[in-house]
Amino acid sequence: xxxxxxxxxxxxxxxxxxxxxxxxxxxxxxxxxxxxxxxxxxxxxxxxxxxxxxxxxxxxxxxxxxxxxxxxxxxxxxxxxxxxxxxxxxxxxxxxxxxxxxxxxxxxxxxxxxxxxxxxxxxxxxxxxxxxxxxxxxxxxxxxxxxxxxxxxxxxxxxxxxxxxxxxxxxxxxxxxxxxxxxxxxxxxxxxxxxxxxxxxxxxxxxxxxxxxxxxxxxxxxxxxxxxxxxxxxxxxxxxxxxxxxxxxxxxxxxxxxxxxxxxxxxxxxxxxxxxxxxxxxxxxxxxxxxxxxxxxxxxxxxxxxxxxxxxxxxxxxxxxxxxxxxxxxxxxxxxxxxxxxxxxxxxxxxxxxxxxxxxxxxxxxxxxxxxxxxxxxxxxxxxxxxxxxxxxxxxxxxxxxxxxxxxxxxxxxxxxxxxxxxxxxxxxxxxxxxxxxxxxxxxxxxxxxxxxxxxxxxxxxxxxxxxxxxxxxxxxxxxxxxxxxxxxxxxxxxxxxxxxxxxxxxxxxxxxxxxxxxxxxxxxxxxxxxxxxx
Numbered sequence: 001x002x003x004x005x006x007x008x009x010x011x012x013x014x015x016x017x018x019x020x021x022x023x024x025x026x027x028x029x030x031x032x033x034x035x036x037x038x039x040x041x042x043x044x045x046x047x048x049x050x051x052x053x054x055x056x057x058x059x060x061x062x063x064x065x066x067x068x069x070x071x072x073x074x075x076x077x078x079x080x081x082x083x084x085x086x087x088x089x090x091x092x093x094x095x096x097x098x099x100x101x102x103x104x105x106x107x108x109x110x111x112x113x114x115x116x117x118x119x120x121x122x123x124x125x126x127x128x129x130x131x132x133x134x135x136x137x138x139x140x141x142x143x144x145x146x147x148x149x150x151x152x153x154x155x156x157x158x159x160x161x162x163x164x165x166x167x168x169x170x171x172x173x174x175x176x177x178x179x180x181x182x183x184x185x186x187x188x189x190x191x192x193x194x195x196x197x198x199x200x201x202x203x204x205x206x207x208x209x210x211x212x213x214x215x216x217x218x219x220x221x222x223x224x225x226x227x228x229x230x231x232x233x234x235x236x237x238x239x240x241x242x243x244x245x246x247x248x249x250x251x252x253x254x255x256x257x258x259x260x261x262x263x264x265x266x267x268x269x270x271x272x273x274x275x276x277x278x279x280x281x282x283x284x285x286x287x288x289x290x291x292x293x294x295x296x297x298x299x300x301x302x303x304x305x306x307x308x309x310x311x312x313x314x315x316x317x318x319x320x321x322x323x324x325x326x327x328x329x330x331x332x333x334x335x336x337x338x339x340x341x342x343x344x345x346x347x348x349x350x351x352x353x354x355x356x357x358x359x360x361x362x363x364x365x366x367x368x369x370x371x372x373x374x375x376x377x378x379x380x381x382x383x384x385x386x387x388x389x390x391x392x393x394x395x396x397x398x399x400x401x402x403x404x405x406x407x408x409x410x411x412x413x414x415x416x417x418x419x420x421x422x423x424x425x426x427x428x429x430x431x432x433x434x435x436x437x438x439x440x441x442x443x444x445x446x447x448x449x450x451x452x453x454x455x456x457x458x459x460x461x462x463x464x465x466x467x468x469x470x471x472x473x474x475x476x477x478x479x480x481x482x483x484x485x486x487x488x489x490x491x492x493x494x495x496x497x498x499x500x501x502x503x504x505x506x507x508x509x510x511x512x513x514x515x516x517x518x519x520x521x522x523x524x525x526x527x528x529x530x531x532x533x534x535x
Contacts, residue, residue, distance in 0.1 A: 241384055407509060
């Protein structure tokens, strides 16, 4: 009997090893993925040609067709990136300039269900991150009845360098923004092929956090992605904040400085340089500031686009976290006093510095270390830019806008001697972190695992039952919005759109999820908006 059982087990293992995975026929050929806990998963799916050699700093080109069955069971390489956020975790150790791959999780049984689709773009300052990060994994979302997709894009010098020589090569006489173009190409590939995975090309929602959120706002403003998606979700950033985007000339000048740092004297030399060497020599200085009005992806300032209602007019779910960044991010080691804050922000607000401080209630040194200082820091980091996006789309988008504030602090870490990193995960605690206080709200990037239903992928934190309760609510809102353009659904607190409201209702997402209006906070944003944009 024992021998019989062993023989059966070996036979089953052999059958499993040779078993065919799920297949999908795309416009370029057949893909074979894997079955994982009731979900069909396709990893490392190419959506554009490898941007290498002469295609370095070129707009993404369509995928070349292949013959036979292409295996889609492993993540494609992560984009080239320096270890800016050493705490990031990835689903693959491989990194390459050949990085334009996406990943699909689908619950479809027959592949003709036409399910709603979510495409999620990673954060990382447009200089780091990957669609292979476990916190973005789409299995949990797929179990909620949608097709979930993550997509890589070129980052840092590979994705955002402009240069006069590059501008001469294009019909539109501009350069840069290649990472944004990659994102648009990924959406276009999904629109053209997602029906083969059981998805509905007419019901695509794009989403992202931090730089991914800024990317969503950029895609809404760009004429290159008009009509490619039906809804949008943004978390903690936009391309419309305190500054206008760089002009092409400014970005080209920055690109010339980058070329100088690499020691190259021509574009040809830069294209010939190995990717890892180029990455090290170019560094990360100013990369995310190099996206510009290139006359192609951006034809005008995004603020002008949204002001005049020329953006993608789609339903928007948008928000940020309650404790995005501590005031020390701006004050450094200096004393936490009003004098320090005044000095730090005067370069931003000039003659209106005292007016801005009054608007935030920064009247005493105690205010700096309290809620007023935390609100100012969070706004200067990403929150004001997100508010500006929300406010402008509400005014001109002609579609429902739902605004939230994620308030739930993460639990304690499971490991001693560690502290939270800026982009998620952890880093070793150093002397600089010795006076670190326990977070009383949700810090930057803390919302991702809750919204995507991926808490179990992050073993850093000691998740408690209430964390899963909050995640169920947040993910429920996401899923409903992807399916219908409205986050409301059975068992969730009612969420009103902000449209037509003088003081917008904001969904406070946490242990106690409820809507709240805060006239004082809205007046603060209006004051800052008037100071920055003259309105």
